[in-house]
Amino acid sequence: MGTAVQRPIWLFVAGAVGAITIAIASLLVEEVFNQGWASTRIWNYVCWLALSLLFWSIAAGWRLFLSKAAGTLYYVRMMPTAARNWHIDAQEAARRRFLGSVQVVHSIDLAAESGVIDLREDVSEVGSKLQDLFNSDDDKTGFMLVPDLLAPVAVALGYRLNLPPGTMFYDLGDSGKTGTSIDSWALEDGPNRNEPQPRMRTTVGPGTCGIHIHASFTAIPDYKQISRPVRESRELGIWQNVDDNDWQAKQRTDVRVGVRGEETHPASAARAWAQVIRSALHDGNGEPVLLTARVPKTVSLAMGYLLAPAHTRAAMAKSEDPGCGVEGCRQDSCRNPWKYLVPLNYNPGTNGWDEMWLLREQRDPRELLALLGTRP
Numbered sequence: 548m549g550t551a552v553q554r555p556i557w558l559f560v561a562g563a564v565g566a567i568t569i570a571i572a573s574l575l576v577e578e579v580f581n582q583g584w585a586s587t588r589i590w591n592y593v594c595w596l597a598l599s600l601l602f603w604s605i606a607a608g609w610r611l612f613l614s615k616a617a618g619t620l621y622y623v624r625m626m627p628t629a630a631r632n633w634h635i636d637a638q639e640a641a642r643r644r645f646l647g648s649v650q651v652v653h654s655i656d657l658a659a660e661s662g663v664i665d666l667r668e669d670v671s672e673v674g675s676k677l678q679d680l681f682n683s684d685d686d687k688t689g690f691m692l693v694p695d696l697l698a699p700v701a702v703a704l705g706y707r708l709n710l711p712p713g714t715m716f717y718d719l720g721d722s723g724k725t726g727t728s729i730d731s732w733a734l735e736d737g738p739n740r741n742e743p744q745p746r747m748r749t750t751v752g753p754g755t756c757g758i759h760i761h762a763s764f765t766a767i768p769d770y771k772q773i774s775r776p777v778r779e780s781r782e783l784g785i786w787q788n789v790d791d792n793d794w795q796a797k798q799r800t801d802v803r804v805g806v807r808g809e810e811t812h813p814a815s816a817a818r819a820w821a822q823v824i825r826s827a828l829h830d831g832n833g834e835p836v837l838l839t840a841r842v843p844k845t846v847s848l849a850m851g852y853l854l855a856p857a858h859t860r861a862a863m864a865k866s867e868d869p870g871c872g873v874e875g876c877r878q879d880s881c882r883n884p885w886k887y888l889v890p891l892n893y894n895p896g897t898n899g900w901d902e903m904w905l906l907r908e909q910r911d912p913r914e915l916l917a918l919l920g921t922r923p
C-alpha cells in the first residue's frame with residue numbers, strides 16, 4: 548500500500564487507540580475513587596491500560612515514520628528559459644510520493660559576457676531561497692532534493708547549502724541517454740558496500756601550471772578535451788580490470804553509479820570526486836584547478852556540499868585537516884577551495900567548454916586562466 552493511502556489510515560488508528568486509552572485510564576481512576584486500592588478489578592484495568600498505551604505508541608511512531616519517509620520534495624531547476632524540460636514524467640513520479648512539494652525555478656542566461664558566464668547572483672539567490680524554505684519546513688519530516696541543474700551550477704549550489712541530516716537526493720536521470728538507475732539516496736547510505744571503486748588516471752599535459760580534473764560517472768566514456776593547456780590532467784571514473792598492470796590504458800567500464808548492489812553508490816562517487824578535487828587543490832597550492840564532469844545531477848550537488856570545509860563530518864570535526872587530507876595544512880587553496888576552482892560547462896552548440904563564475908568567493912576565472920601557459 549502506498550504511503551499516501553497509509554498515512555490517513557494510521558492517523559485515524561493512532562487517534563482511535565488514543566481515545567480508548569484515555570477511556571480505560573478514566574475507568575481506572577473511577578474504580579480507585581469508588582472501591583479504594585483494595586479492589587481486585589484495578590489490576591485488570593492496569594493491564595488493559597498498559598496494553599493500549601503500547602499499541603498507541605506503536606501506531607503514533609509508525610505514523611511519524613511514514614511522514615519522515617515522505618516529507619517535502621524540493622524541485623530546483625536553474626536552466627535557460629528556452630531549455631526543454633526532459634524530466635516531466637520523472638518529476639511527476641517523484642511528486643506523488645511526497646506530502647508536499649516546493650518548486651524553485653529560476654531561469655539563467657548562458658550568454659558569456661567578456662569571456663565568462665557570470666551566474667553569481669543567480670546561485671546566491673536560489674541558495675538563499677532554498678535555505679529559507681528548509682528553515683521554515685518541519686524538520687521532523689524528511690527532505691528530498693530533486694535537482695535539474697547544470698553540473699557546475701549544482702556543485703556551486705551544493706557548496707552553499709546547509710542540508711539537514713538524512714536529506715535524500717532524487718535523480719531525474721539523463722532523459723534515458725546515460726541510463727542512470729539512481730532514484731533516491733542519502734549521503735549516509737552505502738558505506739562498506741562491496742562495489743567497484745572509482746579510480747583516478749593521471750596524464751601530463753603541455754602546460755606549465757594548472758590541474759584539470761574530469762569526473763565521469765555515466766555510461767558515456769568519451770568527452771571533449773579542454774582546449775586550455777594544463778600541466779596535469781586527472782581523470783576520475785570506474786575502470787575495467789584494475790588488477791591488470793596496464794589498466795590505465797583501458798576503457799572505462801559501463802559500470803554505472805546507482806543504488807543497486809553491483810553499482811558504485813552515488814555517495815561513494817561524490818566522496819571520491821570531492822577527495823580528488825581537494826587533493827589537487829593541495830598539490831596545486833594556488834594553481835588553478837579546472838573542473839569538467841559528466842555525472843548524474845544529484846552526485847554534482849552532493850559533491851559540492853562535501854567540498855565545503857564547513858560540512859566536515861562529526862568524526863573529523865576535531866582534526867586540523869581542512870579537507871585536503873593533510874593534518875594542520877594552512878595552505879590558502881585548502882582553506883578557501885573556491886578561490887582556485889574554475890568550473891567548466893559543456894556547450895553542445897560549440898562542442899566546447901565554457902568557464903563559469905558561480906560564487907562570490909570564487910576568483911574571476913579570467914584571472915586564473917591567465918596564469919596558464921604552454922611549456923616552451
Ligand SMILES: [Zn+2]
Nearest residue numbers: 829871876881
Ligand atoms: Zn592542504
